Amino acid sequence: MRCPACRHPALEHDPACSRCGFSLEAIAPTMGIPPMLxxxxxxLSNVLSASxxxxALSTIHILHQRFPQVSFAAVLFDLTPEVAPAVHAFWLFNRGSLFSAVERAGDNHxxxxxxxxxxxxxxxxxGYGLEPFVSELTLEVCLTAASLSLAKSRYGAAIEAFVRELERQLTTLLHPLPRTFGYSEDTLWADSATRTPDPSLPAHIGTEDLY
Structure with missing residues (x-):
């Protein structure tokens, strides 16, 4: 990750940014008591209609069904102009009760x-748990997908566009992972149409044992 204040690369267990000294404790007096989200x-801005x-919730639900390991949250808020949006995001991400207590450090997706x-x-x-897979560029692509609706103050549509693009990006990113780690479906499973077993499997394992 990068420091939300100065964008200097930061490590997961750094108590503060090695360049600018930024930390949650340092900004606490400025940010005050975090809202319960x-x-x-x-x-929090009360700008969304019921429909x-x-x-938006329906689109988020579809994402969570497709990728149950991912915990998505959208927050609509009147940010303090003097504080950078990235700092606000870092503060709410860590202090806004958006994620469960077990979703910490590398376990936070x-x-x-x-x-x-x-x-x-x-x-x-x-979260740190997604950083090996989701790059800053990926997030920028998702934000770009939401930008047209956002420019028209259509906040619900902006959330939907971001989530749909995130789902597309995750699908693209995760599809090659089995082959990357040596799990090739071509050699692991028998062909479902012909029921021809993989010759590399032991002879005593029948096709019916594969499913």
């Missing part, structure tokens, strides 16, 4: 979309 959608909220409603801008952040 309810995932996966916290509309927009239902549509969270994705936060933070929308600054008065200024029609957004920032995204991921």
């Amino acid at each position: 309810e995932a996966p959608l916290a509309d 927009e909220r239902r549509a 969270g994705v936060l979309l933070l929308i600054d409603t008065p200024r029609d801008r957004a920032v995204a952040m991921i």
Whole structure:
């Protein structure tokens, strides 16, 4: 990850940024008491209609069904202008009760979309557990997908566009992983149509034992 304040590369267990000294404790006096947020959608700006909220939640539900390991949360908030959006996102990601207590460090597969409603801008952040798979460029692609709706203050549509693009990106990123780690379906399973067993399997294992 990078420091949300100065963008210098940071490590998971660093207590503070080695370049600028940024930490959650350092910004606590500025940020105050964090709001209690309810995932996966916290509309603190109260800008979503009931139908927009239902549509956004439906799209998020589809993402969670497809990728149950991912915890997505969208927050609509009036950000403090003097504080960088990335700092706000880092603060809410870690102090906003969006993710469970067991989702810490490398076990956190969270994705936060933070929308600054008065200024029609957004920032995204991921947990450490997703960093080996999801790059900053991937998040930028997702934010770009949401940008057209965001520019028109269509916040529900912006959330839906971001989530759909995130689902597409995750599908593209994760598809080659089995082969990358040596799990090739071509050699592991018998052909489902012909029921021809893999010759590399022991002779005593029949086709019916493979399923």
